[in-house]
Amino acid sequence: MNLVGVYRAGSSWLHRTPAGVKVGALVLISIGALLVDSPWIAAGLLLASLAVLLSARVDLRLLRRPLVVLLLLGLSLALFMWWQQGAGAAVVAVSRLLTLALLAWTVSMTTRVSDMLSVLLRVLAPLRRVGVDPARVGMTIALAVRSVPLLLATVSTAQQARQARGQGRSLTALGVPVVVRSARIADELGDALVARGYDPDED
Amino acid sequence: MTIRFEDVHLEHAGRPVLRGISADLTEHRIGIIGENGSGKSSLARTINHLHAPSRGRVVVDGVVAAQDPKGVRRKVGFLFPDAAAQIVMPTVREDLDFSLRGLGLSRDERAARVEASMAEQGLSAHADHPCHLLSSGQQQQLALAAVLLREPDVVVADEPTTLLDLRNLRAARRRFAELRQQLVLVTHHLELLEDVDRVLLVADGRIAADGEPAEVVARYRRMMA
Amino acid sequence: MTIRFEDVHLEHAGRPVLRGISADLTEHRIGIIGENGSGKSSLARTINHLHAPSRGRVVVDGVVAAQDPKGVRRKVGFLFPDAAAQIVMPTVREDLDFSLRGLGLSRDERAARVEASMAEQGLSAHADHPCHLLSSGQQQQLALAAVLLREPDVVVADEPTTLLDLRNLRAARRRFAELRQQLVLVTHHLELLEDVDRVLLVADGRIAADGEPAEVVARYRRMMA
């Protein structure tokens, strides 16, 4: 499962909020969450972010698997922190972890990637003076987002092929086809950029 | 050899893709056709348990796929649409040898079988060539050779003839026709179905027609009109 | 519109792939056929200077490809074998908008053209969908729409119909037949050549036959026998 490019059009207040506000709030809240060391406040923050996620009225089925992975991560963090620093610290650490994840999911489910990119471009604009070309950065990131589903499919096809050949565990049997396919996808994508008139030196 | 689908259901990301497929495949050669996205590849992949049905089961020659995936994969060889996806080793010889791993053969025995297979497929001259510099037709040949080396009882081929020229298409067709194994062939190349004994038409995750190739293909053509 | 090949030679990794191709393509629709590895794709890719000839040159409507690659790419739209591979942006709307970059259009003008194109192709309902969720037929449609948005004078399509079902194949064929642009179509689907005005047969990097579709296809069939 993949939470990249999961944006679906919607009409909740979160969909209407400008991308810059959401991304900025994500930064501020997540840094705020790190400064909190009261278990009560941390837990409150977690509940608040859960409420925010639910208010986006998005398809929650997409989150099933990520949630399982995240909760496992939270569980081992809780045990570790409890053992190391006691229950209060465990609550803070786990709430922090979950808050960050839930808010990031909310942002990516209610914001177009292109809108996130325009925010990034604005933030990077000052770096133009030190030789960073924001347009090129934006292009690279958009292409990476586009490529994620292609690469997830590549990995899963290679995994199936290795199983079909009766070698379910060999990592070379997974790695070599994945790399070869990735290189081919990169070549094809480069061809497409060139053929479609992309010029990295303009914009 | 019997491939039995018993009320097979399958979902991808919560969306039903197969909605109750039941059939007994006993013929030597079976074709599967249907529109893009109808579920052909998904169905083919349940045969060797690359996909696990959410309901129902697949039984190959008495072996329940879900209970013994390794067992069915010994019986069933699988060809993917893109031959490059199933070539795992750097050179032709190594890739063929890879198929013989884990079968308890001696080094010499393996080498001998690989040589024989290359000779049979006309790949000997390319033994030490990087696989991905071979032509599409040759890669397709290599993929089939690698599958046959494991001596499966059934070969499932998912659109194995895309991008082939007339000569390679004809050669592939001949190779499939000569196969002594049972063959399940998913394809959009309708002329390949002249060689099969039975055709299943898949539509929206169900079997919409099943029978004589000529009849089922005609039905498909009408459906697509 | 004239596409002129003047003694075009091309090497890949030191190996000759095109060995002196000369032709003037002036017809509305031109087909290119030939065996796997004969050089069809390589030839097509010299038209918009994806490959640089090692000798000779390609001139499109008076523009020398090697001297003004951007210029020929404004004139020539290119469709690749795998439609999914030429979709470069995450969603349908963004991908179409990408085509309009660098043409000096205003934001609103771009948005309007993208909307119009989506409406025309029946893709409006998918505007904000991630491209990988489109069906293969829709991806093919999107790829063509993205090319046409730049209003090229020529469309070069390299096997654009692989993996399509009968209905999508027919729809693609209709779309190509209705194209007012000049079309250069590389294909193994010989039935698509019924719609073209002239066919080139490429063999081993040279033009082996050139003329009436029916004749050239017959020649190809004999060659492949």
Next chain:
Amino acid sequence: MSASPTTHADSTAREIAYVAVFAALIVALTLFPAIEIGISPVPITLQTFAVTLTAMLLGPRRGALAVLAYLALIAIGLPVAAGYRGGLGVFAGATGGYLVSYLPAALLVGWLAGMALRRTRPTPWLILAGVAGMPVIYAIGTGWFMAVTGMELGPAVAAAITPFVVVDAIKVALAAIVTAGAVRALPTLRR
């Protein structure tokens, strides 16, 4: 099919495509299985494998750019860090140092791998190149971990290094083997 580069702008466009696709490969391998182990707040991921592989295949420049693009994806809020987390906050978290450390690690590994690949039998040298990246990752990762959690060096090492050394060494070795295989399978890969 890699085409002959025709102009400078074209090769830049192609380089961007490589960087983006391998950034996406790092994402795909990170999301693949973020496995939980015993009792540590740091997950086992295939990131170290993916970053090492990318650096070896693409070299220091493009390899580091791919890592940078991956970090940018996290930064803009896409949930592609381990455990499907995302946003700048991830960098401020306990495992943020690991993410940042991938950058110098990719530069070092990519550079060493370039030399390894010129040998006739590159695999052992590639393994060494990969292993050389591990101290970089651990040093930055653990330092950061201590700063964020306020833990002492001893327990921090027990939480952030000890559980991973063996698995990471295996992952790095596998990346080396895959690289050697891939370069033989596709000789045009590393120009």
